[in-house]
Amino acid sequence: MSMKLIGTVTVGAGGAASIAFNGIPSTETDLFIVINCRSDRGLFQFNAINLRLNNDSTGIYSFIRIRGNGASASGNSYSSQSQIELSNVNELAGATTTFSQGYAYIRNYSNSANKTILSDFVSEDNATTSYQTMTTGLYENTSVISSVQLFMAAGNIAENSTASLYTINKVAGA
Amino acid sequence: MPTPTYIAIATTTLASATYSASFSGITQAYRDLVLVVSGKCDVNAATLQMILNNNTGYNYYTVVFDQGPSSYQDEGNYMRIGTAGWWTNQQATMIATLNDYSTTDRTKQVLVRYGSGATKMGFTLGHYNQSAAISTVTVRTDYNGAGYLMAAGTTLTLYGIAG
Numbered sequence: 569m570s571m572k573l574i575g576t577v578t579v580g581a582g583g584a585a586s587i588a589f590n591g592i593p594s595t596e597t598d599l600f601i602v603i604n605c606r607s608d609r610g611l612f613q614f615n616a617i618n619l620r621l622n623n624d625s626t627g628i629y630s631f632i633r634i635r636g637n638g639a640s641a642s643g644n645s646y647s648s649q650s651q652i653e654l655s656n657v658n659e660l661a662g663a664t665t666t667f668s669q670g671y672a673y674i675r676n677y678s679n680s681a682n683k684t685i686l687s688d689f690v691s692e693d694n695a696t697t698s699y700q701t702m703t704t705g706l707y708e709n710t711s712v713i714s715s716v717q718l719f720m721a722a723g724n725i726a727e728n729s730t731a732s733l734y735t736i737n738k739v740a741g742a
Numbered sequence: 743m744p745t746p747t748y749i750a751i752a753t754t755t756l757a758s759a760t761y762s763a764s765f766s767g768i769t770q771a772y773r774d775l776v777l778v779v780s781g782k783c784d785v786n787a788a789t790l791q792m793i794l795n796n797n798t799g800y801n802y803y804t805v806v807f808d809q810g811p812s813s814y815q816d817e818g819n820y821m822r823i824g825t826a827g828w829w830t831n832q833q834a835t836m837i838a839t840l841n842d843y844s845t846t847d848r849t850k851q852v853l854v855r856y857g858s859g860a861t862k863m864g865f866t867l868g869h870y871n872q873s874a875a876i877s878t879v880t881v882r883t884d885y886n887g888a889g890y891l892m893a894a895g896t897t898l899t900l901y902g903i904a905g
Contacts, residue, residue, distance in 0.1 A: 571748035704857020738899035
């Protein structure tokens, strides 16, 4: 099997400031993170979830995205960021049992090239506005990725949110 | 989208700047294929193309949805992968899923996500109007000349997904 489950984090009562995977083995090729989450903030219907690598908050991330909200489509690009914004996800002001779904694919995390990320997300809700987001990100650092952090733009990740980290190996028979 | 059945079939790392790279003799043991290309254009910018079974006939149709956001259609002797010039000298990734590649009773659909993270990204739906099973997949740039090639170090990996 070329795809292996490294671990799953389920957020406990009270929420969590972040979901982190640490000590990722550098023996594989790619990382694949499956995310099912919502925000515990109660102000709006949606909140942004962010991705950071190696706990690095320097401004060496860039990303571009295409997003549809049920009424229109938009495209935006960002540079010199301290994280990659993956998508808007549901928060407590929306339906309380609705979680957003998505994944992030990090290619060549264990080699000495800059890291590119592809991500797709959906955040459906009992409302006319919901988001579908496709994002591509760049982390301009050649270090091996040993940890991944997920966190909200504001507030915590809500209870019962989950994230699973898989590794993928490009070597046949690995 | 990857699933836990990802099985690596073959991988290639380009030793030098290259116009075209192929996987041939692909096993028919799976239902779908996933091709992941990671790397960059050697100097300038290019667009990647896909050729199936070495067929360069007028059999390929593509719809692109890119960062504009804009959408357009293309057709011809190859499958266009993405926005013009998206394959830049900046590290980029492309993931293509070839659905039902081993079947012989239907034409083939290819879903592609691509992006450089810095300038261009998008989604492509490709159609190959032949029903023969796919045994060879070729990726190339849109111009065979220095400065517009896949750079040395670019990796291409083919995975199988069981049906």
